[in-house]
Amino acid sequence: MSTKVLVTGANGQLAKTLKNLFLSNSDNIEFTFLDKSELDISIKDDLASYFNKHNYDYCVNCAAYTNVDQAEIAPDLAYKVNAEAVKHLAQYCEKTKTILIHISTDYVFDGTKKEPYLEGDTTNPINEYGKSKLLGETYIQEILKDYFIIRSSWLYSTYGKNFVKTIISKIKEGDKLNITTSQKGTPTSCLDLSKFIYSLIKTKENKFGIYNFSALGEATWYSFVICISKHFKNYSKTNILPVESYDSNVIRPINSVLNNDKAQAVFNNINNWERSVNEVVVKLLKK
Numbered sequence: 001m002s003t004k005v006l007v008t009g010a011n012g013q014l015a016k017t018l019k020n021l022f023l024s025n026s027d028n029i030e031f032t033f034l035d036k037s038e039l040d041i042s043i044k045d046d047l048a049s050y051f052n053k054h055n056y057d058y059c060v061n062c063a064a065y066t067n068v069d070q071a072e073i074a075p076d077l078a079y080k081v082n083a084e085a086v087k088h089l090a091q092y093c094e095k096t097k098t099i100l101i102h103i104s105t106d107y108v109f110d111g112t113k114k115e116p117y118l119e120g121d122t123t124n125p126i127n128e129y130g131k132s133k134l135l136g137e138t139y140i141q142e143i144l145k146d147y148f149i150i151r152s153s154w155l156y157s158t159y160g161k162n163f164v165k166t167i168i169s170k171i172k173e174g175d176k177l178n179i180t181t182s183q184k185g186t187p188t189s190c191l192d193l194s195k196f197i198y199s200l201i202k203t204k205e206n207k208f209g210i211y212n213f214s215a216l217g218e219a220t221w222y223s224f225v226i227c228i229s230k231h232f233k234n235y236s237k238t239n240i241l242p243v244e245s246y247d248s249n250v251i252r253p254i255n256s257v258l259n260n261d262k263a264q265a266v267f268n269n270i271n272n273w274e275r276s277v278n279e280v281v282v283k284l285l286k287k
């Protein structure tokens with residue numbers, strides 16, 4: 001019998017990466033990808049009628065409200081999608097005995113720790129996006145026993161709108177860039193995260209719980225941009241100005257580096273962040 005997997009939020013960068021890699025596979029894993037127009041997870045009745053008609057072994061929830069700046073101004077939608085909808089999704093997973101693989105964020109932490117964050121460290125989100133994502137996690141833990149919550153960080157890919165693509169287009173325009181040196185974290189490729197998600201499904205080890213998953217090493221936004229800029233020989237590094245911080249309505253954690261040891265114990269294929277950034281930039285420049 002094949003393993004049946006539902007993926008929500010199919011138009012997002014993570015879901016598109018998963019789809020491109022694993023829609024066809026030789027492991028007898030059958031994926032169904034649904035975008036917001038096909039399954040809006042914030043409409044409880046739609047979730048109910050969908051889960052009444054279909055049965056899955058796993059649900060990978062890639063649907064989320066990810067506009068961190070906008071969440072600060074108008075948080076209602078962030079809570080609706082990242083918390084209330086996740087609660088309902090967890091309830092239907094519980095009813096149908098579906099294992100939920102939910103993607104969460106480094107922004108559940110306040111960033112005051114000096115070392116990389118462990119899964120069990122105290123959460124204390126400092127912006128509305130982080131608070132809405134943490135509430136989603138809390139509901140899952142209250143409702144389900146069989147779940148994976150994967151906290152990732154600074155995601156980018158060849159799809160959609162993301163930091164790497166924005167910086168590449170600014171460099172191509174010859175723009176000067178003011179980039180902060182004051183926040184550290186780990187840029188993580190959706191490709192690497194997709195491989196981890198796939199491995200959880202494939203191995204069926206089902207050691208449930210919370211996992212940090214990012215690439216290895218740590219960066220600042222400034223070193224992240226320097227890494228991208230190395231692919232542009234005619235663009236001078238002097239165009240990239242290190243700054244302390246940006247004018248922003250959102251507070252972001254100063255340190256959001258995640259300790260990956262728990263993920264590495266079940267998945268031994270994690271790349272250094274620079275290697276993965278280089279691979280994605282090369283792919284984007286070939287497009």
Ligand SMILES: NC(=O)c1ccc[n+]([C@@H]2O[C@H](COP(=O)([O-])OP(=O)(O)OC[C@H]3O[C@@H](n4cnc5c(N)ncnc54)[C@H](OP(=O)(O)O)[C@@H]3O)[C@@H](O)[C@H]2O)c1
Binds near residue numbers: 036065081105151
């Ligand atoms: N991006 C990052 O840096 C980052 C870092 C750490 C963790 N994460 C987490 O990683 C996960 C994947 O992020 P991503 O970067 O792939 O985000 P993304 O590209 O913004 O994708 C999210 C997708 O969810 C869809 N969506 C929004 N509301 C929905 C709803 N009510 N029902 C169904 N789909 C809905 C969005 O559709 P519309 O665009 O049409 O609204 C979008 O296609 C999220 O849980 C995010 O919180 C992201």
